[in-house]
Amino acid sequence: MVKVFKQPTDRELDILRTLWERGSCTVRQVHEVMGDTGYTTTLKLMQIMSEKGLVVRDESQRTHIYRPAEDEAHTQGQLVGHLIDKAFGGSAKKLVIQALAANKVPADELERVKKMLEKIEGKEK
Amino acid sequence: MVKVFKQPTDRELDILRTLWERGSCTVRQVHEVMGDTGYTTTLKLMQIMSEKGLVVRDESQRTHIYRPAEDEAHTQGQLVGHLIDKAFGGSAKKLVIQALAANKVPADELERVKKMLEKIEGKEK
DNA sequence: AAAAAAATACGAAGGTCTTCGTTGACAATA
DNA sequence: TATTGTCAACGAAGACCTTCGTATTTTTTT
Numbered sequence: 001m002v003k004v005f006k007q008p009t010d011r012e013l014d015i016l017r018t019l020w021e022r023g024s025c026t027v028r029q030v031h032e033v034m035g036d037t038g039y040t041t042t043l044k045l046m047q048i049m050s051e052k053g054l055v056v057r058d059e060s061q062r063t064h065i066y067r068p069a070e071d072e073a074h075t076q077g078q079l080v081g082h083l084i085d086k087a088f089g090g091s092a093k094k095l096v097i098q099a100l101a102a103n104k105v106p107a108d109e110l111e112r113v114k115k116m117l118e119k120i121e122g123k124e125k
Numbered sequence: 126m127v128k129v130f131k132q133p134t135d136r137e138l139d140i141l142r143t144l145w146e147r148g149s150c151t152v153r154q155v156h157e158v159m160g161d162t163g164y165t166t167t168l169k170l171m172q173i174m175s176e177k178g179l180v181v182r183d184e185s186q187r188t189h190i191y192r193p194a195e196d197e198a199h200t201q202g203q204l205v206g207h208l209i210d211k212a213f214g215g216s217a218k219k220l221v222i223q224a225l226a227a228n229k230v231p232a233d234e235l236e237r238v239k240k241m242l243e244k245i246e247g248k249e250k
Numbered sequence: 251a252a253a254a255a256a257a258t259a260c261g262a263a264g265g266t267c268t269t270c271g272t273t274g275a276c277a278a279t280a
Numbered sequence: 281t282a283t284t285g286t287c288a289a290c291g292a293a294g295a296c297c298t299t300c301g302t303a304t305t306t307t308t309t310t
Contacts, residue, residue: 007266009266009267010211011267011268012267013211013212014211015162017211017212017214024266025258026287026290027287028277028286028287035270037269038269038270039179039286040269040270040272040288040289041268041269041270041285042287043287043288044268044269044270044289044290045267045268045269047265047288047289051197055192059288061287062277062287062288063286063287063288064287064288066267069132075212076212076213076219076220076223077223077227079208079212080208080220080224080227081227082229083205083208085131085225086135086138086143087200087201087202089142089146092224092227092228093228094201095201095205095224096221096224096225098198098201098202098205099205099209099217099221099224100221102202102205102206102217103218103221103242103245103246104219104245105241105242105245109241113238116230116234117228117230120228120229120230121228122239132294134297134298136298150260151257151299152257153257153305159300162298162299163299163300164256164257164259165259165297165299165301166299166300167297168257168258168259169259169260169298169300170299171299172258172259174284176252179299185308187256187258187305187307188256188257188258189257189258189259
């Protein structure tokens with residue numbers, strides 16, 4: 001009976017971003033932020049997210065209220081960890097360098113961060 | 126006729142990692158690295174990746190040779206960019222901080238990087 | 251030459267994701 | 281009260297993903 005981390009899909013993240021920002025929302029509130037998506041689509045997504053345990057639903061009123069089940073940083077951490085595993089062969093350093101480089105961080109700063117991470121990665125082993 | 130970036134799935138990344146590391150491979154070589162997966166499963170995945178343009182296949186010999194279509198850094202860049210959009214509301218800074226924090230980077234170093242990124246993000250706007 | 255092994259191709263099953271139409275309950279308004 | 285609007289529930293369709301069994305061809309081994 002291990003609690004398995006259900007990786008949110010892209011669509012689910014669209015919803016979670018709104019929930020993280022506003023704390024709690026009705027389906028309609030989320031729906032209004034979601035560009036094209038039809039109302040029932042948003043509803044269905046949120047219902048499924050509730051089944052999955054990605055969000056918590058208060059059904060005490062006719063209009064249900066949804067909250068994120070995990071806080072933003074926690075979920076982001078798991079997603080980053082997953083990407084590091086799948087795309088960067090487990091090296092967080094590579095991911096950070098990649099993200100920094102794409103952000104036009106000056107070469108000398110980049111080198112500094114790289115050195116720092118190498119020192120830390122060395123300690124882990 | 127726009128070239129659309131086909132996001133590799135997790136399974137496809139398992140294969141790409143091997144291809145990036147070795148440059149080019151037969152199905153069997155990849156298969157041997159892929160834990161449990163049956164041979165025909167690996168084959169099928171690679172065939173589909175070829176259709177999608179994720180890999181390039183040399184069919185001049187009976188035993189086909191596969192190469193990655195895009196280099197590692199390029200694909201990694203797109204994946205990180207996608208994650209930044211979907212999970213970090215577009216802020217590369219947040220992602221970097223998140224990844225550094227999970228790596229037990231000392232608080233003062235973290236603060237330094239944060240400041241640096243803020244300066245840069247400021248310039249972008 | 252016959253048998254075994256290795257390779258590709260194909261199709262189909264079972265699963266998940268996303269979308270939407272429809273229904274039925276309840277609420278607000280004319 | 282009758283109509284109109286709002287909401288949750290449900291089911292089903294279509295797309296994609298992963299897996300694997302089977303068939304066919306070619307190569308290697310005996």
